[in-house]
Amino acid sequence: MAQKPTVFIDGEAGTTGLGIRERLLSLPVQIHSVDPRRRKDPEARADAMAACDLVVLCLPDKASREAVGMIDSMAASGGRTPKVLDASTAFRTSSDWAYGFPELSSDQPEIIRQAARVSNPGCYPTGAIALLRPLIDAGVVPSDFPVAINAVSGYTGGGRGMIEEQERDGGPPFLLYGLGLAHKHIPEIERHAGLTRRPLFVPSVGHFPRGMIVSVPLHLDLLNRNARAEDLKxxxxxxxxxxxxxxxCEAESTLIADALAGSDKMELRIHCNAQHQHIVLTARLDNLGKGASGAAIQNIALMLGVSPD
Structure with missing residues (x-):
């Protein structure tokens, strides 16, 4: 029997890392771990990377870049170099990395399968790109359309500090942030949705652990090809x-943000007021599922050529 491919999660103690580790149990792979007392030891991490077929980086941007530098050094010295899946924002717009959204296009799964380095998408961009890319590719939404994106996420997307604050003190019921209009996910959305004009993006956090809704309002009379809501659907x-x-899915009069908590699915809807020629595109997902760990498992399966047991 062929040996199972080996995966090392650098940063497995974090929210995304824990989610990936749990989901990896569904794949025919071996998980290589570092002694918790040495998980920040560069030598122990380098040894783990060298021993594996795939390294998953669940680290802040700076630490991810440093980890990739370690792997580059291994390659330069002639050592065995693993494939890399990065969950940070560090490489999501890099032309040297494959973008880990298999549904992005018909050839994206093969691009991911052949890639040595893949960037896992962000949770907010996952919803926004899923809604916009098909409509831009079809020529219905102009690539230079002045797009505005609103989104609300569960507080687990804010990392350990926000989780502790929300669960210890209750936290605010609703927090609007990114009001400098320079959120780090904007370049990712612009590039991979196929936009040529920088979109407006305003994210928010609700007092619930998991779940997300991304919404994009559009004026039908400003779209190309006299498009109607049914055309977009x-x-x-x-x-x-x-x-x-x-x-x-069919449009609903209300949407609950955490309805897909614990799922790796994503639901898209088009809500329309034909009289006023207004529509709102919505994507509902779990920020830790299809928005993070679930997407990582899709990519890992493609990169290693394995399927769930």
Whole structure:
């Protein structure tokens, strides 16, 4: 029997790392761990990287860049170099890295499968790109359209500090942030959605652990090809018809943000007021599922050529 590929999660004690480790149990892989007392020891980490087929980086941006530098040094010295999946924002717009959104296009799964380095998408961009990319590719939404994106996420997306604050002190019921309009996910959304004009993006956090809704309001009369809501729905349905994770659902009068908590699925909807020619595109997902660890497992399976047991 062939030996199972080995995976090392650098930063496995964090929220995303723990989620990936749990989900890895569904794949035919071996998990290589470092003694918790040495998880920040560069030598122990380098040894673990050298011993594995794939390294998953669940680290802040600066630490991810340093870890990639360690792997580059291994390659320069002729050592065995693993594939890398990075969960930070450090490489999501880099032309040297494959973007880990398998549903981005028909050839994206093969790009990820062949890549040595893959960047895992952000949670907010996952929803925004899933809604916008098909419509821009179809020529219905102009690439230079002045897009505005609003989103609300569960507080687990804010990392350990926010989680502790929310669960210890109760936290605010609703927190609007990123009001400098320079959120670090904007370049990722712009690049991978196919936009040529920088979008407005205003994120927020609600007092619930997991879940997310990304919404994009549009004026129908400003779109190309005299598009109607049913045209947009058809485009999305055709784009994701083969996806096991993304579904296009009927519009609802209300949406609960945490309805997909614990799931790796994402639901897309088009809400329309035909009289006023207004629509709102929505994506609902779990910020720790399809928005993080669930997406990582999709990418790991492709990168290692394995399927769930």
């Amino acid at each position: 058809r485009i999305l349905e055709e784009y994701y018809c083969d996806s096991a994770f993304i579904s296009v």
